[in-house]
Amino acid sequence: MTAPLLSVKNLTIDYIGETNDFRAVDNVSFDVAPGEVFGLAGESGCGKSTIAFAISRLHKPPALIRKESAILLDGRDVLDLNQKDLADFRWREVAMVFQSAMNSLNPVLRIEQQFYDVLKTHKRITRAQARDRTAEMLKLVDISPDRMRDYPHQFSGGMRQRIVIAICLALDPRLIVMDEPTTALDVVVQREILQRINELRRKLGFAVLFITHDLGLMVQFCDRIGIMLGGKLVEQGTADAIYRTPEHDYTKKLWASFPSLHGGVLR
Amino acid sequence: MTGMSAPILTLDKVSKTFGNGPAAVRAARSISFSLHAGRALAVVGESGSGKTTCARIAMREYEPSEGRLLYKGKPVDAAGSKEIADYRRSVQMIFQDPFASLNPAHTIAYHLKRPLMLHRSDIRGAAVDEEIKALLRQVKLDPEIVAPKYPHELSGGQRQRVNIARALAAKPEVIVADEPTSMLDVSVRLGVLNLLSEMKREMNLGLLYITHDIATARYVAEDIAVMYAGQIVEWGNTGKVIDNPAHPYTKLLLSAVPDPDIRFDDPNAQVSSAEADETRRRSAATQETIREVEPDHFVRAA
Numbered sequence: 001m002t003a004p005l006l007s008v009k010n011l012t013i014d015y016i017g018e019t020n021d022f023r024a025v026d027n028v029s030f031d032v033a034p035g036e037v038f039g040l041a042g043e044s045g046c047g048k049s050t051i052a053f054a055i056s057r058l059h060k061p062p063a064l065i066r067k068e069s070a071i072l073l074d075g076r077d078v079l080d081l082n083q084k085d086l087a088d089f090r091w092r093e094v095a096m097v098f099q100s101a102m103n104s105l106n107p108v109l110r111i112e113q114q115f116y117d118v119l120k121t122h123k124r125i126t127r128a129q130a131r132d133r134t135a136e137m138l139k140l141v142d143i144s145p146d147r148m149r150d151y152p153h154q155f156s157g158g159m160r161q162r163i164v165i166a167i168c169l170a171l172d173p174r175l176i177v178m179d180e181p182t183t184a185l186d187v188v189v190q191r192e193i194l195q196r197i198n199e200l201r202r203k204l205g206f207a208v209l210f211i212t213h214d215l216g217l218m219v220q221f222c223d224r225i226g227i228m229l230g231g232k233l234v235e236q237g238t239a240d241a242i243y244r245t246p247e248h249d250y251t252k253k254l255w256a257s258f259p260s261l262h263g264g265v266l267r
Numbered sequence: 268m269t270g271m272s273a274p275i276l277t278l279d280k281v282s283k284t285f286g287n288g289p290a291a292v293r294a295a296r297s298i299s300f301s302l303h304a305g306r307a308l309a310v311v312g313e314s315g316s317g318k319t320t321c322a323r324i325a326m327r328e329y330e331p332s333e334g335r336l337l338y339k340g341k342p343v344d345a346a347g348s349k350e351i352a353d354y355r356r357s358v359q360m361i362f363q364d365p366f367a368s369l370n371p372a373h374t375i376a377y378h379l380k381r382p383l384m385l386h387r388s389d390i391r392g393a394a395v396d397e398e399i400k401a402l403l404r405q406v407k408l409d410p411e412i413v414a415p416k417y418p419h420e421l422s423g424g425q426r427q428r429v430n431i432a433r434a435l436a437a438k439p440e441v442i443v444a445d446e447p448t449s450m451l452d453v454s455v456r457l458g459v460l461n462l463l464s465e466m467k468r469e470m471n472l473g474l475l476y477i478t479h480d481i482a483t484a485r486y487v488a489e490d491i492a493v494m495y496a497g498q499i500v501e502w503g504n505t506g507k508v509i510d511n512p513a514h515p516y517t518k519l520l521l522s523a524v525p526d527p528d529i530r531f532d533d534p535n536a537q538v539s540s541a542e543a544d545e546t547r548r549r550s551a552a553t554q555e556t557i558r559e560v561e562p563d564h565f566v567r568a569a
Contacts, residue, residue: 043452142540186313186479191523191538198531213453219527243527257457259486261509261524 004031005207006055006073006175012066013050013059024050024063026231032175035201037208039218039239041254042228048211052179055209056096057086073175092122095168099180102160105152111138112148115167122171137166141196158189165197169204179211194221215254219243227251273340274301275440275473276325276358281334283320294320296497296553297334302441302473307464309476309484309505311520312494318477321494322445325475326360327351356386359434361463363446365426369418375429376414379403382436402432406462424455431462441473442466448483460487481524485509493517496551503564513558513566516550519543 013025025047032038040048053059055071057078071078073093081089098104106114115134119125125133135145141162143155152160161181168176178197182190198221201208212218218225219239226236227248235248246252283295295317302308302325310318323329324336327343336343338354346354362368369378379399383390390398400410406428418426427447434442444463448456464487467474476487484491485505492502493516501514512518522538529536549569556568 043454187525188313188519188523188538188543192540192543195531195537196540214525215453216525216527220525220529220531239530254454257454259457259460259482261482261485261521261526 002033003075004072005034005036006032006071006209008051008055009070009072011051011054011069011071013047013054013069014064014066016062016064021064023231025054028228028231028233030226030233030236032207032209034174035205035207036224037198037201037210037222039210039212039222039225040228041212041215041218041225043213046228047231048228049179052096052177052209052211055175055177056090056094057081058096088122091118091168091173092171093173094175094177095171095173097161097164097168097176097178097181100184101164101181102157102184104164105160107152110149110151111163114163115148115170118167118170133170137170138163140169140200141166158185158193161185161189161193162196165193169200169206172204173206175207175209177209177211180213181210183212190217215242216258227254272304274303274337275339276302276475277337277340278321278324278331279335279337281321281324281331281336283317283324283329284332293497295324295331298324298499299334300492300499300502302475304440304473305467305471306490307467307474307476307488308490308492309478309488310492310494310499311478311481311484313479313520315496316494317497318479318494319445320497322360322443322475322477325441325443326358327354356437357439358441358443359437359439361427361430361434361442361444361447364450365423365430366418366450368430369426371418373417374414375403375416375418375421378429378433379414379436382433386437398436402436403429405435405466406432408432422455423451424459427451427459428462431459431466435466435470439472441475443475443477445477446479447476449479456483457486463487481509481520493520495547498550498553498567500550500569501564501566503560507561507564511560511564513560513564514550515546515569517566519546 009029011025011028014021014023028051040051042048050063054065055078059065065079069079078089112131112134116130119130119133134148138145138148143159143162155163182193210218210222219242222239224236225239225242226233227250229250235251242251246255278298278300281295281298282293285292285294298321300308310321312318320329324331343354376399379402380395383395383398399414403410403413408425408428448459451459460483463474466472476484478484488505491505491508492499495516501508501512501517508517509521512521554568558566558568560566
C-alpha cells in the first residue's frame with residue numbers, strides 16, 4: 001500500500017461533563033489511502049460523526065481530544081495547526097459534506113456567489129475566473145452551467161446536494177468527508193449522486209471518508225470499511241471481507257438486521 | 268388481492284387535490300386499494316409520491332376531493348356520529364417520529380390509559396392498570412419498569428413499541444403505520460417490524476405499511492402498491508411485483524436499492540440519470556389503462 005493520505009492514530013475523544021466524562025471515541029486508528037473510499041459504519045451514538053468533525057477540526061467544547069491522539073494528513077498533524085493554517089487546510093485539503101448538506105446553501109445568495117465566496121477565500125481569483133470554475137464544477141455534477149444565477153430554492157433536494165458536492169470539489173481537495181450525505185434523499189437520487197462521486201474520484205483522484213448506517217450501500221461504494229460500536233472501531237477490512245466474511249459478532253448482527261429485497265435478511 | 272375475506276377498509280378511486288387553479292397539486296390520483304384482516308399492504312414510493320396522503324385519507328385526516336372511503340362496505344362520509352366514533356377506534360395510527368408522537372409531560376401509563384378510557388368502556392377501575400400491563404407485555408416491554416417512566420427516559424425503539432401498544436389499546440381492526448422505523452437505528456428496526464407482523468397475525472389486523480424502503484416492504488407485507496406522482500403505478504402480490512416488475516418506475520426504484528452484491532464500479536449496474544429523468548417524466552402522466560401482468564399483479568400503462 002502507498003503512504004496513507006489520512007492517518008488517524010489512537011484517536012480518543014471525550015465529551016466533558018460536570019460529574020463524569022463520556023468517551024465518544026475510544027482509541028480509534030485507521031488509514032485512508034489516496035483515492036480510496038473508506039467507510040465508517042455504525043449506529044447513532046457510536047462516535048462516527050465525532051470522528052468526522054475532529055478530522056476537519058470542527059469539534060467544539062465539551063468535546064476534548066485526548067493528548068495521545070493524532071490525525072495526520074500527508075504526515076502533518078491536523079490537531080497542531082494554528083488558525084491560519086487551519087483556514088488553508090479546510091476546503092483545500094479536506095472538504096466536508098454534512099448530512100443535510102442540501103440545506104447548507106445560503107437561501108438568499110445565487111449559486112454563483114456561493115462558489116465565489118469559497119474560491120476567493122482560498123485563492124486569488126477574479127470574478128470571471130470564478131465563473132468559469134463554477135461552470136466547470138456544475139457540469140461535473142450534471143447541472144447546466146446556465147443555472148448558476150439561480151437561487152437554491154429553484155433546485156430539487158438532489159440537485160442542491162450535488163451543488164454542495166461541486167462546491168466541495170472546487171478547490172481540488174484531497175479528501176472529502178461525507179457524513180450521511182444522502183440519508184435525506186430518495187434511493188434513486190442517492191444512487192445517482194454516489195455513482196457520480198465514484199466516477200469523479202476515479203477521474204480526479206480524491207479520497208472519501210464515507211459515513212453511513214446503511215451497510216449495503218457502504219459495500220457498494222467503499223473500498224474498505226470500519227465498523228464502530230460504542231466509540232471503538234471493532235472491525236475493519238475490505239468491503240468484500242466485511243460483507244462475505246465478517247468476523248466481529250456486532251458486524252454479523254448488523255447484517256442480520258437488513259431485510260433483503262429478495263426475501264429474508266441479507267445474511 | 269383476490270380470494271380473501273371482505274375488506275375492512277377500502278379506498279375507492281380516491282383523489283386529493285391541494286390548492287386550486289394551475290398551482291393545484293394532485294397529491295393522490297384515483298387511488299384504489301383494500302385492507303383485509305390479517306394482511307399487510309405496503310405502499311412504497313419516494314418523498315412526494317403521495318403515500319402519506321393515502322395514509323391520512325385512510326385516517327380521515329383529509330377529506331378526499333373525489334372518490335369514496337368505505338368501512339366494511341359502507342361509505343364513511345354518510346355514517347352517523349356513532350359509526351364515526353367506531354371508525355376512529357377501529358383505525359389506529361403509528362407515526363414516523365417516536366420522539367414527537369408521545370407527550371413529554373405524561374407517563375407511559377397515562378398514554379395507554381387515554382385510549383382505554385375513550386374507547387374501552389368495558390374496562391374500568393383496577394382492570395385498567397391490568398390492561399396497561401398486558402399491553403406493555405404484548406409489545407415486549409417490562410410494565411414494572413416502563414409504565415411509570417416518561418417518554419424521554421426511553422429509547423427510540425422502546426417509544427415506538429409504546430406507540431404500538433397505544434394503537435392496540437383501542438382494539439383496532441386496522442393499523443396505519445407511516446414509516447414506523449425510518450427514524451430508528453438499524454439494529455432495532457427489524458424488532459419493531461417483527462412486532463408489527465406478529466400483532467397482525469395474532470390479532471388478525473389489517474396493516475397499511477407506508478415506507479420508502481422496498482426491502483422492508485417485502486419483509487412485512489403480502490401485498491404492495493408502488494406510488495409515483497400521486498398514482499399507484501404497479502400493485503399486487505409483493506413477491507411478484509418485486510421479482511417481475513413491469514412498470515419503468517418500479518424497475519428504476521428496484522435498480523437503485525442498495526445491494527451489497529453489486530459494486531458501483533460494475534458498468535452493468537449503472538443507473539443513468541438521463542434515463543431516470545425520462546422514466547420520471549413518463550410515470551408522472553395520468554394513465555387510465557391498466558394491464559394484468561399475471562394473476563394478482565397489475566400495472567398502469569406508461
